[in-house]
């Protein structure tokens with residue numbers, strides 16, 4: 026399968042989640058492209074989710090960083106590269122190799138990741154290179170390594186479809202790995218006996234397709250899987266022959282599990298009958314896949330949680346066979362690539378180990394790196410603590426936004442502000458972290474860069490360029506190589522990504538004669554043309570011998586032997602108290618990607634959840650009303666959100682999204698609340714368990730403001746900026762100054778010169794409304810009142826994009842915000858076809874398929890299908 030298809034279409038890979046869907050991009054010749062699913066890619070066979078479908082809308086250059094900057098001023102590449110080299114030379118001379126660092130990302134291509142790791146460990150001689158994968162996959166990596174001796178995902182996606190029971194633990198698959206979820210749902214539709222179980226404190230969209238939901242207490246997964254392990258042994262399901270041949274540690278692991286099992290219901294807060302039912306289902310189904318994600322990994326017991334899951338598969342030998350196995354899904358498009366290149370503080374490169382002298386020596390020789398570090402470096406949270414303490418003289422951040430994504434967010438921002446020398450490689454000018462940088466380097470973005478990524482099932486796919494490089498943006502591997510050579514390093518003379526890849530592939534053969542699961546040395550001799558045409562390729566690809574599709578197949582060899590690990594129960598580090606009575610779970614929304622630098626400016630993707638919302642169970646609301654602004658406070662900091670009430674939320678917990686930053690909603694940065702407590706084995710921080718309290722956000726006024734452009738997000742103590750179709754922006758605001766003064770100030774910001782204003786004010790009740798008209802069209806509006814109960818926004822927002830002059834009736838209705846005779850406002854459900862909840866509820870259909878036929882809702886990417894089902898389920902029987 027070649028990269029090019031016909032005249033202009035190019036195959037590439039989606040830059041978002043670890044499913045790694047293949048796409049076909051057809052550039053329009055004007056800097057844009059249409060994006061479709063690649064029917065030939067094994068991950069998705071043509072499917073895409075809402076984010077993948079909207080990729081074509083993220084290609085604009087408006088916010089792009091297009092030129093290097095030094096000290097906030099545009100610089101030539103030579104000057105910028107000299108500055109970076111000099112900054113690192115100086116810092117290393119002053120602080121030693123432990124006083125310089127790189128912080129990188131699972132959104133780098135494998136080639137970039139390889140170059141960064143060789144630069145840090147081989148040239149700077151520091152192991153201080155860590156990745157945002159520390160916040161994401163570190164617990165899975167540590168658990169795999171403990172259980173299998175190496176970081177290996179045994180199974181493949183097809184196993185999800187072949188399983189009789191699919192257990193999803195701490196995974197909101199419907200929103201976060203939508204195409205995998207769709208594959209699982211299609212398998213269940215074809216084989217209704219298939220069972221899906223969701224283990225998550227919240228009833229998420231993923232539960233819509235589930236047969237059983239276990240809303241366990243946050244952090245208690247180890248207790249559930251301890252109960253399961255004991256149950257499996259009691260039922261005589263331990264596969265003794267398999268254990269004898271392939272594994273060790275079963276006795277100790279079982280003893281630890283038996284010590285917890287009697288308390289499983291109490292510790293998980295689940296009904297004992299539900300725990301028993303779960304154990305029965307798992308036990309009765311030899312073909313079981315237990316898939317996990319961040320509800321497991323992002324925990325101070327993350328590694329134990331993952332090993333508790335793997336233990337159950339090892340005890341029963343349910344691993345490495347079609348339809349069975351533990352399955353850690355990766356988050357980022359190239360989370361796996363970072364693990365393969367070893368661009369983490371705890372790894373060397375290519376699954377080579379710090380603690381094996383021959384492997385260390387082989388790599389030092391290969392890289393001509395006499396100063397190759399001999400022990401692990403600082404992990405993400407330690408790295409930023411060291412930066413704050415003045416122990417890091419130079420830091421280079423690539424393709425990640427630590428100011429927002431790391432826990433203890435305010436302290437991280439302070440550390441970045443105090444960094445003696447900070448380099449940020451970015452694609453956007455609007456990143457919270459780049460704002461602190463001394464040197465900003467413009468990197469190529471998706472669609473422009475060229476290389477490989479590896480998805481959750483070990484399939485290496487090409488990301489291919491289909492757009493020309495804009496401005497002076499350059500590939501990351503090139504930038505790194507230029508700095509390395511300025512520091513006098515040998516090597517780094519690559520003429521393209523293929524050369525980098527070949528070098529990386531060669532490293533994976535260095536462990537020989539020791540056996541290594543991760544071996545792609547068979548690709549080390551690939552020609553440039555082969556690389557250009559590389560079809561999706563699952564590792565391993567050894568230079569000689571056969572490559573298994575699944576690792577640890579029964580009867581196969583395990584090298585080294587698998588290990589069951591005892592996992593004693595530990596509660597989350599922060600406990601709730603009278604002062605902080607709620608547990609805050611954080612995570613993702615369906616249509617947003619991380620810190621929103623790409624998805625946050627696409628109106629269609631912002632329409633589903635336009636504002637940062639904190640969700641509580643109605644029983645925990647304590648008189649607070651949905652739609653109000655609330656302030657969450659923890660021992661670390663505070664953040665402000667719009668309140669939603671939902672009985673899908675577990676009592677005693679709150680949920681808030683991770684996505685908002687200082688760019689769009691400065692008060693709603695959730696990591697201001699989260700402490701940097703980390704798992705003692707993986708050092709992955711506990712991002713899902715902050716103890717908080719909620720109080721009303723005291724505001725003298727609330728408002729929304731429509732403007733033809735985006736306004737700075739610091740115009741009010743609470744601001745959430747929302748892009749609208751047609752280029753205008755909506756700003757949800759609240760503040761504490763005098764309402765009339767705020768109103769005048771906000772009107773000034775709309776600044777519609779020469780506009781005619783309609784104004785309505787009743788200061789006695791704190792009501793101030795104004796709409797600006799230019800050429801008979803709505804050019805801006807400020808609607809301000811004493812509380813959050815403001816007029817609806819949808820109609821006015823649509824008018825901002827309208828073409829012709831307003832009708833008299835429309836003009837008269839502007840300050841009421843309601844279209845004369847129009848439908849009541851209703852939230853958007855289907856982002857692909859713009860279908861609202863009201864339309865779906867009113868269409869007469871009773872099921873998702875019927876609603877699709879009647880309204881097209883759910884017939885695009887399908888990501889909203891669980892939500893449509895939930896909506897329809899709420900219809901009364903006789904409706």
Ligand SMILES: Nc1nc2c(c(=O)[nH]1)N[C@H]1C(S)=C(S)[C@@H](COP(=O)(O)OP(=O)(O)OC[C@H]3O[C@@H](n4cnc5c(=O)[nH]c(N)nc54)[C@H](O)[C@@H]3O)O[C@H]1N2
Nearest residue numbers: 195196197201243244318319320356357612613615618619
């Ligand atoms: N739409 C979208 N998709 C994405 C991303 C995105 O930003 N947006 N990011 C990608 C990335 S990098 C990642 S890592 C993945 C993450 O994918 P997921 O891990 O599926 O997503 P999260 O929302 O972080 O968390 C999953 C669930 O864990 C639950 N949870 C919290 N605490 C616990 C617990 O103690 N036990 C259990 N069992 N569950 C718990 C939460 O309620 C939440 O529903 O998504 C990827 N896909």
Ligand SMILES: Nc1nc2c(c(=O)[nH]1)N[C@H]1C(S)=C(S)[C@@H](COP(=O)(O)OP(=O)(O)OC[C@H]3O[C@@H](n4cnc5c(=O)[nH]c(N)nc54)[C@H](O)[C@@H]3O)O[C@H]1N2
Nearest residue numbers: 161424425426430450451452468470611619620622683712
């Ligand atoms: N509270 C809480 N915090 C979390 C999580 C959580 O669940 N809860 N999840 C954690 C997880 S799993 C993850 S993965 C992290 C993600 O957190 P981050 O990595 O900080 O999130 P992104 O917004 O994806 O950051 C990527 C940055 O790189 C830029 N970029 C995009 N493409 C390129 C490129 O090609 N080259 C370069 N140089 N830059 C590029 C983007 O503009 C963006 O600023 O957040 C973590 N933080």
Ligand code: SF4
Nearest residue numbers: 039041042046074077
């Ligand atoms: S599931 Fe969606 S976000 Fe993930 S790779 Fe596929 S299209 Fe991209």
Ligand SMILES: [Mo]
Nearest residue numbers: 160161356357
């Ligand atoms: Mo992640």
